[in-house]
Amino acid sequence: MYDPYLILGIGREADDEAVHAAYLTAIKACPPEHDPERFEALRQAYEAIRTERHRLAHAYLDTTPAGALDLLERAAPVTGPGQPDAGTFRALLRGDG
């Protein structure tokens, strides 16, 4: 995933404060010693859009296209974890597929 907004879990309309708050929340949940790769992705995403000028520079000067995961996250975001229904669970135990 590349899109810094999606990495930080914020909308396009986020202002400096919202970006900063999202970054702090994200790195608190994912400190570098737990997942250095994710932490680095968060840090880079924050650096890319932390101020309005950064966000504009990202929009006009960064040519990196969205990947499949960016499209997936933006078009159909996940709201939270869930449980499989009984039918799904049973199909797996039955050995369907």
Add this chain to the structure above:
Amino acid sequence: MAEHREPRHEASALGAARQTVAPDAHEALAAGRYREAIRSYRTLAQTEPASLWAEGLSRAYRGRALELEAKGMPREALAIWGNRRWRCPGALPDPEEIRLLLALGELDAALAAYRELVAAEAPELVAEAQSRLAAHYLAEPEALTALADDDPVRSHGERAQAALAAYCAGDLAAAAEHLGAIPFRSPYRDFAILLKALLAYPEDPGRSERLLAGIDDASAFARAAAAARLALLPEAELVEALAAVDEPSRRFATALRGWSAERYALWARLYRHGDEAAALEARLSVLLEHRAELGDRWSRQQLIRYAYHHLPEPLDETLTARLTAADRALLAAWQTERDHPDDPEAALGAWQRVIAALRAAGEPTPGSSAALPIAVIQRYLATGLQLAHTSRAHEAEAALAESVALDPDYAPGHRLLIEHLRGQGRPRQAREAAEAALARWPQAPDLLQAALETALDEQALEAAAGYAQQLLERDPINRRARTALHDALIARARSCAAAGDSDEARRALAEAARWSESGPAREQIERIRTVIDRSHERGGSPRAIREAAQRYGNGLAGAFAVALEAERLGASAREILDQGRLLPAGGPPARADLLALCSALEQAADAPAEQLERALAPFRRPLKRAARLKGLALADYATACEALRAVGEPGLREAFARAALRHRPEEPPFILHALEARHPPGRGRRATSREIDQLQRAFRRAQAMDDKRTAHRLGALIKRLVPASEAP
């Protein structure tokens, strides 16, 4: 005769067959070539009692059945299991066979096989079979009613069913309670572990992972455990891994992650494709079809990025129609930069068209949301395209000036303009830009620093002092500001003194004294003042000169500092040394005096060569005498050689090197100093063959001693002194 010979002949043929076929059968079985193994074992079973080979044949059939099932041929696999039962006398039903029978809906056959295992009292096989029956019982609660009520598959199964139902209904507490009632030794043991792992998800993924690791790959619940493990992956890994598993596993893992049906369908479009072209096509079609969910602006932004990176042909009309004029101009600008990397003018033109498109709706108000993108691009033109280093430097200046006009509240934009103007050698404009920025942010340290530097560029020392004062009021330990101003005032004092304006020089010194914070800086000011007093006949006495020299250290080092300062101020080094009677009358200097002078020489190495040469001239005689000093260590000779090399005194350097070589002949560093000093670059003097030999020996010795630095320097000298045609 023939009738009597035939049985012996047959027996010998059978023995030969056993000798040749048996190893092949074992080898094929071990290597997983099950068809070949089956053929060989059957051959053997025809020649000797079948029971001798039944175990090998049974294992070969088992391997083949599992192989066929893995290839998606379950009916063929079932036939192989049947052959195994038929051709391997005494072979018990296999738990894997029972699992396949259950999966194919052959319940009666599965239960019959299970009962046969129970009757044979094979506890391990029974336990494995029960585990498979348990998984099936959970999947199909009505399927195994034929089992006895006290069979653990049924008796423990009620609780397991209840736990599964509660978990799927989201009643996690009830699920945990039902799990607690399942005995440890139960066909549902792995199911209980699996469900405990799911109950820990997502709050404690570490516990989930540990629990899942306890489910063996051969378990009837291994597939469910693997699907649950998928849900523990980071999203980027999950979306890739899903493509490699079957549909029920995908559904299970994505349900755990909370995927909606829409997300699952989109995933299937985006990730299940054969090649990169199909993947790109899928992404583009999703981009176009889901504009509402993706957002129109975002979709357009991505469309031009896809066009830039992926589409070999220009966008067709359908796609172009979705873009604004500014989008199209932006795409063209990116393409121009990519396709003409050495043509900043072409890129400049393309970006200016982007700006024109952004301005099409009217001139934006400074600071507005319409103005800021233009300011960002203008700054990029100056910095990203590096126009400052091309013939279009004026365009860079115009771009930065406009960025400041459109985005006046962005301090770094002002700073860029100031730095650009300083870099272009336009101190007045730079200072005006700094003052304009300071009018908005009078307290900003970086702008005060910029203003200080522009004032110093202009030699506007009073203004610089004002900025430095403001900076230090806010940041008392700002050494950069203090040093910059101090150095500028010292330079001004020297310049005025050299021009004969001693009053102005003294004023600059007095001002410099205000800003000097270190002892050496204050001593430097005192030394300059003394030299000015003496050279401009303002009453500097020999004693005052000596005192100024002594502040730098007794002896030659202080004398040299005064001499060099005199030359910097346009006075005569020799005269001031004579007036202060600073040079020793005769005899060699002491070792400490020599080393202090060497240190002073090293520090003075960046002084202008002519001033250095005149300041150093009176010290040649004492230095020559010092080279003959007794009691100098090799390190002292090395210090002297390096200092004299730094100030460009080859004759004295060679003298010290030769003196060192008398103590330690062939020592590589001193061979280097002696011969490098004897043959300075550009002199054209040819090295003798003896000298070349000396150098080459020293080079080898330095290498042997692992003195890489000396070896490198000797190598470079050999390369310079030995013409290529004569090189060994």
